[in-house]
Amino acid sequence: MALDADRNTIVTALDTTLPTAGLITLNGDRGALGPAAAALPSTIWSQLRRIHERLPRTTEQGRWREAAPDTGLESSTARWIAAGLPAPATEFDENIRKIICALETAEGPIRRADLPMLADPAIRAAVEITLARCGRTLISVGSHSWITGYPVAVASALARNQLGTLQPMERAVLALVLLHTVAIPRARGTHLDDTWASTHPVHMDTLIANRTIKRTAAVAALRGLRRAGFVATAKAGGYLPGPALLRLTPTQRNLLWEDLIVLGRPNGYMARRIREQRTTSA
Numbered sequence: 001m002a003l004d005a006d007r008n009t010i011v012t013a014l015d016t017t018l019p020t021a022g023l024i025t026l027n028g029d030r031g032a033l034g035p036a037a038a039a040l041p042s043t044i045w046s047q048l049r050r051i052h053e054r055l056p057r058t059t060e061q062g063r064w065r066e067a068a069p070d071t072g073l074e075s076s077t078a079r080w081i082a083a084g085l086p087a088p089a090t091e092f093d094e095n096i097r098k099i100i101c102a103l104e105t106a107e108g109p110i111r112r113a114d115l116p117m118l119a120d121p122a123i124r125a126a127v128e129i130t131l132a133r134c135g136r137t138l139i140s141v142g143s144h145s146w147i148t149g150y151p152v153a154v155a156s157a158l159a160r161n162q163l164g165t166l167q168p169m170e171r172a173v174l175a176l177v178l179l180h181t182v183a184i185p186r187a188r189g190t191h192l193d194d195t196w197a198s199t200h201p202v203h204m205d206t207l208i209a210n211r212t213i214k215r216t217a218a219v220a221a222l223r224g225l226r227r228a229g230f231v232a233t234a235k236a237g238g239y240l241p242g243p244a245l246l247r248l249t250p251t252q253r254n255l256l257w258e259d260l261i262v263l264g265r266p267n268g269y270m271a272r273r274i275r276e277q278r279t280t281s282a
Contacts, residue, residue, distance in 0.1 A: 014026070014031070015227065016227065018034070019034070019227060019228070020107075020227075020229075021034075021036055021105055022034040022035050022036030022037075022104055022105055023036050023037050024037075025163075025164050027162065027163055027164055027165065032163065032164075035104050035134070035136055035148070035150075036101070036104040036105045092123075092126070095117060095123065096123065096126050096127055096130055097130075099115065099117060099118065099123070099127055100127060100130060100131060100134075100148070102115065103115075103127075103138070103146060103147060103148045104136070104148055106147065107229075107243050108147070108243040108246060109141040109142075109145035109146060109147040109243075109246055110145060110146055110147065111144055111145050112144050112145065112146065113144070115146060118146055124138070131148060132151075135150065135151070135154045136148050136149065136150060136151070136154075137149060137150070137151040137249065139246075139247065139248075139249055141195060141246055142195070147246055147247055148247065149247035149248060149249055149252075150247075150249075151249065152249060152251050152252060155252060166224075166225075166228070166230070167221070167224070169213075169217050169218075169220070169221045170221045170224050170225055170230075172213065172221070173207060173213065173218055173221040173222060173225065173231075174221075174225055174230055174231065175259075175260065175263055176202070176206075176207050176210070176213075177202055177207070177225075177231055177239055177240075177241065178196065178241060178256075178260060179260060179263075179264070180200075180202035180206055180207075181198040181200050181201060181202050181239070181240055181241055182196055182198050182200075182241060183260050183264070184200075185198065185200045195245075195246060195253065196241045196245035196246065196248070196253065196256070197241065197245075197246065198240050198241050199240075200240075201234035201236065201237065201238030201239055201240050202238055202239055202240075203237065203238045203239075204218065204219075204238075204239075207239075222239065225242065226242065228242075228244060229242045229243050229244030230242045230244050230245060258274045261274060262274055262275070
């Protein structure tokens with residue numbers, strides 16, 4: 001490795017640690033900074049900039065070149081990063097940053113009792129404004145929890161550019177998980193939650209009952225879905241919707257329900273109405 005670091009450590013960081021923390025997002029072999037990076041303090045960004053400039057880099061011939069020392073920042077090989085926002089000037093600003101960091105890095109929704117500062121309208125408004133500047137939004141989960149996610153406009157733009165989107169097999173397996181863990185129990189009256197949380201796990205044998213999905217393909221898709229937080233493993237066995245689905249806004253949750261309706265009965269009346277409405281609003 002050009003960084004002289006243990007290969008397994010790097011693979012674990014890129015495959016699990018950093019995506020789970022929300023610090024990076026992966027789309028195939030392409031990576032980008034994740035939403036949690038927006039909540040990093042200015043001091044951390046300053047350190048990262050210094051490290052970034054000291055990393056080895058490739059030349060035009062593909063060979064690795066040693067980074068210039070600190071005095072070499074004036075050379076033409078230096079890669080500049082735009083300066084971030086100034087450090088928080090007041091305790092209020094620092095509290096806003098801490099709240100956003102907690103919300104962005106949490107695996108799931110944070111209860112209001114564990115984040116009582118959000119009960120203050122002024123603080124909540126400041127959090128929403130700061131999140132909006134980062135392309136994020138505050139989402140209320142039920143009546144007692146908060147989490148963050150992408151607003152509809154940003155999510156749509158990311159999807160159009162194929163950033164952070166799922167592979168076809170991952171989408172197919174996720175649809176099956178949602179059908180068996182949420183849609184079917186809801187149709188039977190055993191699931192009343194309007195979110196994608198569920199207590200009705202689905203097992204592998206059920207997922208591969210559709211013979212067009214092979215076990216090896218389903219296992220690989222579930223591995224990617226778990227890594228992205230879209231699927232979780234139930235304690236008693238089987239699979240459940242993951243915490244990432246709780247970061248959907250109400251509009252996005254409704255769009256996902258519509259997708260399942262179209263998938264379940266593509267030629268039905270509701271499916272036709274959904275397609276017509278989407279065509280009209282496009």
